[in-house]
Amino acid sequence: MSAVPDPVDGLGDGSDEALQRAHAALLSNKPEPTEGYPVMPLFLLGLLSSLVFVGSIYFLHFRGGLSALVYDERFDPNTASKSAVVAQVDPVAAGKRLYNQPGACVTCHQANGMGIPGAFPPLVGSEWVLGSEERLIRIVLHGLAGEIKVKGVVYNSVMPAFGEGGGFNWNDERVANVLSYIRHEWGNSASLVDKAKVTEIRTQAAAGRNKAWTAAELEAIP
Ligand code: HEC
Structure with missing residues (x-):
């Protein structure tokens, strides 16, 4: 056989040597087998x-x-x-919402705090609102009945309890907030009422109280 390369596939003339060379070239392209895991x-x-x-x-x-x-x-x-x-809680703003709840203070003392002449006393400029916290807190906790003089005018009616025994049963914080509101609205200007003071009166000074106060009783408290 002649050693002239085959012009068609380039593998040479088909001799054994040519085949070995061709296989060696193909094998050398394959990766070597390795042990373990690939990286x-x-x-x-x-x-x-x-x-x-x-x-x-x-x-x-x-x-x-x-x-x-x-x-x-x-x-x-x-x-x-x-x-x-x-x-975020502002006691005066929270107190205003309580004051204006249906059936609460606004019903009798009115939104402008002036009350109704002959029936409900005013809160604006009232010596009871601007004066002793001790008395004011008791009025809202347990209510008020009998004769009372407000700004020179005598009233004689009944105010319901808001702290206990009435339909509201407001907690100490609510009582403090509504009182802070009426002490700061309509030109009134007195100190805010502290929740701890309400707690103290409810649980100590006036503990067990279950009826409305009279003005005479309150006046005996400093
Ligand atoms: C059902 C009507 C009524 C409601 C509701 C009411 N009050 Fe009164 N309030 C009265 C009457 C009546 C008196 C006077 C009681 C008396 O004659 O002994 C009074 C008296 C007062 C007084 C003392 C007198 C004065 O004018 O300063 C204060 C303070 C007061 N109320 C605050 C409040 C607050 C605060 C609320 C709401 C938490 C409230 N009241 C809800 C009827 C009401």
């Missing part, structure tokens, strides 16, 4: 695992209580809600 997939697995790990930690920190209303990712419903609400 690249291991690296990717590690990268993915660490992404999942870091992602979980991020999620736990910034999940915002999983609330649909939360758009601040640092919002923590356990601490945020309480402090925000407490800081």
Whole structure:
């Protein structure tokens, strides 16, 4: 046979040598077989695992209580809600809402605090509103009955209890707020009433009281 290369497939003349050369060339292109795991997939697995790990930690920190209303990712419903609400309560504004509740003070003393001549005494400029907290708190906690003089005019009727025994049963904070309101509205200007003072009178000084006060009883209290 001649050694002239085959012009069609380039493998030579088909001799054994030519075949061996052609196979050797093909084999040398294949990667050498290795032991153990290939490096690249291991690296990717590690990268993915660490992404999942870091992602979980991020999620736990910034999940915002999983609330649909939360758009601040640092919002923590356990601490945020309480402090925000407490800081916003204005006793005078809260007291105004209580004063104007249906059936509450507004019904008798009116929105302008002037009362109704001959029936309900005024709160504007009243010595009872601007004077002793001790008396004022008792009036709203337990009610008032009998003769009372307000700004020189005598009234003789009944005011219901708001702290206990009446239909309202307001807690100490509400009583303090409504009194703070009437001491600050319509040009009235006296100190705010402290919730702790209401608590003290309800649970100590006037503990067990279950009927309306009379003006005479209140006047005996400084
Ligand atoms: C059902 C009508 C009625 C309601 C409701 C009512 N009062 Fe009175 N209030 C009276 C009457 C009547 C007197 C006078 C009582 C008397 O004659 O002994 C009075 C007296 C007072 C006095 C002392 C006198 C004065 O004018 O300063 C104050 C203070 C007072 N009320 C505040 C309030 C507050 C605050 C509320 C709401 C928490 C309220 N009252 C709800 C009828 C009412």
